[in-house]
Amino acid sequence: MVPTLTILCPGLLGGSVARAARERKAAGRIVIWARRPETRAALARQSWCDTVAETPEAAVAGADLVVIASPVDSILPLLRQIAPSLRSGAVVTDVGSAKGRIAREGHEVLGTRAHFVGSHPMAGSEKTGWENASPGLFERRTCFVTPLPATDPGALAAVTDFWRQLGGTVASVEPGRHDEIVAHISHLPQVLASSLCAFLAGKDPAWRNYAGGGLRDTTRIAGSDPELWRTILEQNRDEVLRALQGLGAEIKAFETALERRDWAAVTARIAEGKKYRDGFPTP
């Protein structure tokens, strides 16, 4: 159990960390700081929040584990702000969707007096905000932890244990490799769903009323928050571009097969996709 857990900027993920930690007794005292005063006032009324701090510095002062749950572009600025207030040996992690720069600079900012270990639970939703937080959000979900060679083994173990206690399945991967993986399995599907919807928006919008479950499922994540995704794509631009170019070649090859009426090639591509999809673990 983490004696004192601090969560900065709880949205869907940070709120779910707090609720899961309370329900699963993974933390003793839970301290929260949110940027807006009205959010702080609302959080003070939640059973999973023991203390609301007025500043990030005050929030982390007694913390054993700090989870920075802000959008990715605020993680490093917040880390720099709280660094002088951290106790010796405190561990800081985050929930950001891109890890290369954050893992490297996070380690540099804290040095060895306190420890930064990057995390990324694969448990987003098109819904946002702590109001939608759920104590079961991390159950059987992959939680990436992304240590560097220089990462303190004790800090890595603490973060790994924490996600396991919240129900997650921990995968430890190098930060650059993490960014390549999520560019393919998370950021690429997002760009695709958003692009499909943006394209269909230029057609007759009434067509969506005819749609079956296929279009509905394929586009669900297009309902996600644009500003949140801008910050993720900013951080992982290079890997997402590489993934998009690879997928573009695949789609182009499908189109060429259709143009040439090469039905064997069309069938083979659908069959290859089916084989891959059928191999998904049952949820």
Next chain:
Amino acid sequence: MVPTLTILCPGLLGGSVARAARERKAAGRIVIWARRPETRAALARQSWCDTVAETPEAAVAGADLVVIASPVDSILPLLRQIAPSLRSGAVVTDVGSAKGRIAREGHEVLGTRAHFVGSHPMAGSEKTGWENASPGLFERRTCFVTPLPATDPGALAAVTDFWRQLGGTVASVEPGRHDEIVAHISHLPQVLASSLCAFLAGKDPAWRNYAGGGLRDTTRIAGSDPELWRTILEQNRDEVLRALQGLGAEIKAFETALERRDWAAVTARIAEGKKYRDGFPTP
């Protein structure tokens, strides 16, 4: 109520037509023909099947309404085969995903003694086969009917009423327009999901074990039957190619915005997709 309903080649859709018609008392007697003798033997044991015929001709001889539920490339051959055996005034429809050629040639094959009215219920699934049929499959789902100017109004009314009795929401559109619509809202998402999976299959397949709900939902329909989709794409090749080219331009524009770090454009495209997706009717 249809006194005698005949269903040829029941798979997921045809089986669901039979089960829904029985449960909702939309048909009196239900006669079925399937191509394989072992399927006919199994169907004879189902409560929603009153008679199994040995040939398509025998199956339709006493029918008031015939539903051809075969893959799209078998619909016209079957229609030609049964045409001489139909009673005067009998109505024939189908459940094929492409309608242009089928509606036109179907009308030509039957002339005016019996009547062909093309249908397409938007109620597929990645699951196939009559074993997965469900009496609720058409509830609140769009069922396209695609009359020609020359279509008999009584036959059109009979087919429209039938889908309504099965729980569907009927949309009557011109066959060519139907093909344009489904190319965008059904066939394009299928090509996209299949291409994404075929692309990811060429990466480390273990990555799929890390995936959250986003990739799972986005790719669900990639599990669909490749042969079935080949026949659909054969029939609707031109419209699907046009839709693919339109979407390709949209994805390329997204890629260009990422390349140029034009974050305003990236955010605007995601926001436009979100606005469209948020307008989906609640299921």
